Amino acid sequence: MDVSEGGNLYDTIVIGCGMAGLAAGIRLAMFGQRVMILEKHNAPGGLNSFYFQGGRKFDVGLHAVTNFVEGGRGTPLGTLLRQLRLPWDAFKLCPQIGSRIAFPGMDLRFNNSIETLESEVARVFPKDIDAFRKLRKVILEHDALNLESKVQSAREIVGRIIQNPLLQDMLFCPLMYYGSARERDMDFDQFATLWKAIFEEGFARPLEGVRVIIRALLERYRSLGGTRRMKCGVKRILAKNETAHGVELETGEVLEAKQVISTAGWAETKLLCGSQRTDPDILENTGSLSFGETISFLDTKPAELGCGETIIFFNDSDQFHYGKAENPFDLRSGVICFPNNYDYGRSGDLPEGILRVTGIASYDHWTRFNADSYEAQKRNWFPRIIKSAIRFLPGIDWETIEKRTVYQDMFTPRTIEKFTSHLGGAVYGAPRKAKDGRTELSNVFLAGTDQGFLGIVGAMLSGISIANKHVLMSGR
């Protein structure tokens, strides 16, 4: 291939400056590759970015960094830090206080030690504790990180071991909320990965939020000579004979590269390669699960109001429904997060109280509203979402929250699509993942959300694994 005149020949172009793109970029730059990360948005971080509004710092996504283990060698977090050659404390993670799965009249508490969940299951479901232990054993023996493995139904496998449908649902609820792109069911690999990430390992958070993680990654990438361009959307991946030779930017500029790693998503990457949005395979593999969230800043700490827990996964119905929302917001279930309730120790404390409530929201509804009715709908749904959530926070009422709120914001599926370009505002991407990262082009690889490792830690591991497997190991 000719080196183009502007010196625009890169070894690897990475599409997307989220967790996966940055991690892949670091790995490649570490071994001397010329890497260029291209990002459409003006801020790095992708689905887990941050912004300022009303003089306050907001995290887009972060409830919790999963996979947290104190000094955890041989765990996903330990592996990824080592692979990126970052020190153990690079992300300044502080552990959670404690979380809960709340169903009608029934609670399962858990924290960063699996024994807590196990004893809660023994207390609430004494007849099912052996089945729980058996399931746990199956999960611990399962190699979920195998990039070549087949899709299996988690509902089927779990259902064979645990008979009690209520316990099944209670265990599925947090795992689905934190990473299922499929409605009603999950791939068993995904289930096992999230089980370990949430129940066996646990939650943590840097005091200053996701920006600490993004800053550490950016710094590392830059120190290795990696380059990036922001506000720089890729319009097309240029290919000849099933091989990509570069990308065309939205500005028309062309950048050449030997290979491309895309973190934009499966369908989104196909569109960049020339597919149409109405093509059957694109329609069929576009995720239908999107979320909305309310964020309330309070003039008091949640603990002062009697809310000392970190995260509460709630569901009010006999069955847990995880699927496309039929109303703008599905109020039957959701996730409450109090970012204050981490053990920040000597790092300090957040200046204000924060209450976040997340739930399944309908992309179709929120994108159909015009600008005026969109704002009106947000105002209409905001209190309904919080009222639904506080049913699971004994001792606190809507009037108190209303009185104590000093600032609020809300995002919807429309916001997610706008800032991350994920079709359908699908936070967890396509229901069918491309685990091996391959695409129809021999030198274009998928990493991140649609490769199948999800969440902050998952996305970074995905970027690392794909860079290793398809670029470094093959000597490209």
Next chain:
Amino acid sequence: MTKEDIKKVVLDIISEIAPDEDLSNVQPGVRLREQLDLDSMDFLDIVMELRKKHGIEVPEEDYQQLASLDSCADYLTPKFTGVGA
């Protein structure tokens, strides 16, 4: 380069990729994985560093030759001689 030099090269690389491991007592005849917390991703990094620092290529099918310090030395000696290092 002598075999001892090569063992030193490999240990230096390991100390870079796994700074939290104690390398003061590594037995040359024993598999590295049995003494240290190293996984396949770490072995990939040993290979990548050999390429970056010393221009030495280790094809994937030969990764197992890097199992212990002694086997590293045996396997890598001709390669180091080959590149005139």
